Each structure stands twice: as C-alpha cells, then as structure tokens.
Amino acid sequence: MSRLDSAIRRLQAQRACLDHAAEAIAALAGPVLELGLGNGRTYDHLRGRLPGREIFVFEREVAAHPDCVPPALHLILGDFAETLPEVGARFAASVSLAHADVGSGDPAASRRSAGLVARFVPPMLRPGGLLLCELDLEVPELERLPMPEGVAPERYFYYRKPSA
Amino acid sequence: MSRLDSAIRRLQAQRACLDHAAEAIAALAGPVLELGLGNGRTYDHLRGRLPGREIFVFEREVAAHPDCVPPALHLILGDFAETLPEVGARFAASVSLAHADVGSGDPAASRRSAGLVARFVPPMLRPGGLLLCELDLEVPELERLPMPEGVAPERYFYYRKPSA
Numbered sequence: 142m143s144r145l146d147s148a149i150r151r152l153q154a155q156r157a158c159l160d161h162a163a164e165a166i167a168a169l170a171g172p173v174l175e176l177g178l179g180n181g182r183t184y185d186h187l188r189g190r191l192p193g194r195e196i197f198v199f200e201r202e203v204a205a206h207p208d209c210v211p212p213a214l215h216l217i218l219g220d221f222a223e224t225l226p227e228v229g230a231r232f233a234a235s236v237s238l239a240h241a242d243v244g245s246g247d248p249a250a251s252r253r254s255a256g257l258v259a260r261f262v263p264p265m266l267r268p269g270g271l272l273l274c275e276l277d278l279e280v281p282e283l284e285r286l287p288m289p290e291g292v293a294p295e296r297y298f299y300y301r302k303p304s305a
Numbered sequence: 306m307s308r309l310d311s312a313i314r315r316l317q318a319q320r321a322c323l324d325h326a327a328e329a330i331a332a333l334a335g336p337v338l339e340l341g342l343g344n345g346r347t348y349d350h351l352r353g354r355l356p357g358r359e360i361f362v363f364e365r366e367v368a369a370h371p372d373c374v375p376p377a378l379h380l381i382l383g384d385f386a387e388t389l390p391e392v393g394a395r396f397a398a399s400v401s402l403a404h405a406d407v408g409s410g411d412p413a414a415s416r417r418s419a420g421l422v423a424r425f426v427p428p429m430l431r432p433g434g435l436l437l438c439e440l441d442l443e444v445p446e447l448e449r450l451p452m453p454e455g456v457a458p459e460r461y462f463y464y465r466k467p468s469a
Contacts, residue, residue, distance in 0.1 A: 143350035144373060145323075149316045156309050186307035209308060 154296040161289035162238050162271050163190035171237035171267050181209025225261035232265040241274040266302040274298050318460040325453035326402050326435050327354035335401035335431050345373025363388055389425035396429040405438040430466040438462050
C-alpha cells in the first residue's frame with residue numbers, strides 16, 4: 142500500500158466515523174467540540190452534517206483555509222493544556238460529540254495531546270455523548286464502541302459515555 | 306461537498322490517473338519525471354506501480370516523509386525555472402511519463418510553474434509519452450486524452466505526445 146493509498150484510506154475512515162457519529166447524535170442535544178482545526182477539513186464536514194449545532198473549535202494557532210475558520214465566539218485559541226481545563230465547568234456533562242484530531246508528526250506531542258484529551262474531555266460529555274479520536278486513549282470511564290462498517294480497527298477510536 | 310469530501314475525491318482522481326498512466330506506459334521504455342515531490346505520496350505510488358523504472362524527481366526543497374525521499378542521483382533540486390532548461394538535452398525525447406503536481410496555495414506561483422512545465426516538458430517526452438498535470442496546460446504539440454473512467458474532467462489533465 143503506497144502512502145497515497147494510505148492517505149485515501151485514512152480520510153475515508155475519518156469521514157465514515159464522522160458521518161456515523163453525526164447520525165448517532167442527531168437526537169442528542171448539546172454542543173460539539175472539535176479539538177484541533179488543522180486545515181479545517183473535518184470541521185467543514187461536521188458543520189455540513191450538523192446544521193444548527195454549536196461547534197466549538199480548539200486550536201493553538203489557526204492555519205485553516207479562510208472559509209473553514211470558525212466564528213470568533215466558537216474558536217477557543219491556545220494550548221490544550223490551558224484551554225481544556227478552563228472550559229471544564231462551562232461544558233460540564235453537556236457535550237454530545239467531541240472529535241479529537243490531535244496527532245502530529247511529533248509522537249511525543251501527540252501523546253501529550255492524547256493525555257490531555259483523555260483527562261479533560263470525558264467529564265464534559267453528557268451521558269450518551271461520543272468521543273472520536275485517531276489515537277487510542279486511556280478513558281476507563283467511557284465504553285469503547287465498534288468501528289462503523291468499512292473502517293479498519295486502529296484507524297480511529299470511538300468511545301461513548303455510558304447513559305446510566 | 307465538504308472539504309473532506311473534496312480531498313478524498315482529489316486523491317482518488319490522482320490515484321486513478323497515475324494507475325492508468327503506469328499501465329499505459331508498461332511497454333514504453335524511458336524514464337519517468339515527477340515534477341514536485343511534496344510529501345512524497347505520489348512518488349511513493351509511482352515507484353510501487355513501476356518497479357525498476359528510473360524516476361527522476363524535481364523539487365525546490367525536500368519536505369517529504371523520510372522514506373519517500375528519492376536517492377540523490379534521482380533528485381534534481383532547485384527552482385523549475387533553472388532545473389527544467391538544464392535537463393532538456395539529457396532527457397530529450399526520452400521520457401515515457403511526466404507527472405506534474407505543481408499547484409500550490411499561491412495561484413500566481415502555480416501559473417508560473419504550469420507555464421514552465423508546458424514549455425520544457427513536451428520536448429522531453431518520447432513519441433507516445435504521457436504528461437499528467439493537475440493544472441490545464443497550453444501544450445499545442447501534445448494531444449489531450451480523455452480522463453480514465455470515474456475521474457471527473459478538470460480534476461486532472463492528461464496529454465500524450467503523438468507517435469507519428
């Protein structure tokens with residue numbers, strides 16, 4: 142499999158997971174968190190799939206296509222280590238979906254981001270709320286869901302906060 | 306269509322064109338030119354599809370995955386405006402396939418690169434040789450080929466040097 146094949150599979154898996162999650166939370170109120178904006182592709186996809194839903198985007202520094210930059214009120218700028226603890230009370234047990242695309246070329250930085258997501262995101266999810274991440278997370282308070290059909294395991298990781 | 310959808314379609318079109326071209330030149334001798342290395346995805350794909358074929362890569366500055374960096378003898382570093390004229394005699398009428406992925410976020414720079422490709426690449430193609438580019442080129446000495454099945458027109462442009 143070439144790197145071109147691999148890039149296509151990765152983006153297809155990402156889209157299948159986002160589509161699945163968007164449908165799964167259709168009847169679940171609560172804002173969506175996009176952790177990591179990057180070039181804005183997945184944010185653009187989520188806002189198209191979830192019209193009217195509030196989507197809050199967390200990013201260190203915006204480098205997205207100009208038409209994929211969220212409105213200022215929904216953009217939370219800064220290092221996850223500072224912003225995630227700050228918004229804990231505001232979003233406590235209210236979030237319907239968090240999508241964390243926080244990996245980077247730097248494995249140490251990716252692990253650090255994954256650790257912050259695992260620590261601060263679960264308390265913000267409402268019961269039944271979903272967490273999608275391209276990295277495996279240590280989140281014992283969440284249940285691991287199977288991947289949507291057609292998505293290879295280990296390409297994405299999919300968690301839910303128990304409803305009870 | 307979201308930017309995620311669009312990225313998937315663009316990469317799928319790129320792969321379909323490269324696969325088609327690799328098969329089309331199977332019986333045509335001559336080196337391949339990869340104009341623009343980028344992250345190395347399409348170079349990786351081409352070398353997988355064309356084992357044993359010499360592939361020369363032109364790039365201003367290497368920023369690819371380390372395992373997608375061509376060997377030094379097959380890497381021609383510098384601005385296309387300098388390197389393409391320099392290699393004209395070396396490759397004259399010998400190249401079986403040139404793939405030019407030279408677009409960038411800067412439209413003026415993309416047009417300039419497309420102009421250099423249109424001027425310097427056709428004389429390097431052997432009769433029957435192919436030129437694939439994601440930009441439309443003014444190359445009156447080449448014939449425009451239809452896109453491979455499943456690839457939308459205007460996603461890629463496909464040219465051949467007449468055999469006669």
